[in-house]
Amino acid sequence: GQSLEQPSEVTAVEGAIVQINCTYQTSGFYGLSWYQQHDGGAPTFLSYNALDGLEETGRFSSFLSRSDSYGYLLLQELQMKDSASYFCAVRGKSNYQLIWGAGTKLIIKP
Amino acid sequence: EPEVTQTPSHQVTQMGQEVILRCVPISNHLYFYWYRQILGQKVEFLVSFYNNEISEKSEIFDDQFSVERPDGSNFTLKIRSTKLEDSAMYFCASNDGTGPYEQYFGPGTRLTVT
Numbered sequence: 001g002q003s004l005e006q007p008s009e010v011t012a013v014e015g016a017i018v019q020i021n022c023t024y025q026t027s028g029f030y031g032l033s034w035y036q037q038h039d040g041g042a043p044t045f046l047s048y049n050a051l052d053g054l055e056e057t058g059r060f061s062s063f064l065s066r067s068d069s070y071g072y073l074l075l076q077e078l079q080m081k082d083s084a085s086y087f088c089a090v091r092g093k094s095n096y097q098l099i100w101g102a103g104t105k106l107i108i109k110p
Numbered sequence: 111e112p113e114v115t116q117t118p119s120h121q122v123t124q125m126g127q128e129v130i131l132r133c134v135p136i137s138n139h140l141y142f143y144w145y146r147q148i149l150g151q152k153v154e155f156l157v158s159f160y161n162n163e164i165s166e167k168s169e170i171f172d173d174q175f176s177v178e179r180p181d182g183s184n185f186t187l188k189i190r191s192t193k194l195e196d197s198a199m200y201f202c203a204s205n206d207g208t209g210p211y212e213q214y215f216g217p218g219t220r221l222t223v224t
Binding site for chain 1: 141
C-alpha cells in the first residue's frame with residue numbers, strides 16, 4: 001500500500017526560508033503532489049512533481065528524488081499568510097485515487 | 111474563475127438519520143471525488159466517480175455511503191444512517207482527468223452528528 005510521512009509541525013520566522021519534507025512508500029510511483037490548507041479552509045493545489053528535480057512556482061518550489069522516495073516543499077520569503085497546513089499526496093491504487101500524508105502545520109512567527 | 115461549490119456549509123443531524131451532501135463540480139470537469147477530514151487530521155479519500163459510475167472507493171466507503179450524479183451539474187454523497195464517528199468535514203473535488211494529482215476542492219460541508 002501507500003504511506004507518506006511528514007513532520008507534524010514546522011516553525012519559521014517571517015521572511016525566512018522553510019523546507020517541509022515528505023517521504024513515501026508506494027507500490028507504484030507516479031508523482032508527488034503538494035496542497036496547502038488554511039485553518040477552516042479547503043485544500044488548494046500547489047504543485048506536482050513526476051520527475052526528479054526542482055519545480056519552481058514563485059515563492060514556492062517543490063523537489064523530488066525518486067531514488068530516495070523523498071520530496072520537499074520549499075517556501076521562500078515567508079509571509080504570515082503562509083501559515084497553514086501542507087500536505088503531500090501520491091496516487092493510490094488507481095489513477096482515480098489520491099492518498100494524503102498527515103500534513104505539516106507551518107507556524108510563522110513575526 | 112470557475113469553482114467547486116458545496117451545500118450546505120454546515121449540517122447537524124441526529125444519529126441514525128440520513129444526510130445528503132451536495133456538490134457542483136467545475137462544469138467541464140469529468141472526474142469527481144469525495145474526501146473526509148476529521149478535525150485536525152489528514153484528508154481521507156472516500157470515493158471517485160467518472161462516467162456515471164464509481165471508479166475507486168476506499169475502505170471507509172462502506173454500504174452506508176452512496177454517490178450519485180442526479181443531473182448534469184450536481185454530485186451528491188448520501189450517508190444512510192449516520193453515526194457519531196461520521197462527524198467530519200466533507201470535501202468534494204473535481205478535475206479534468208489528467209491524473210488525480212491536481213484537484214479543485216469545494217469549501218466543504220461540516221457534518222455534525224449528535
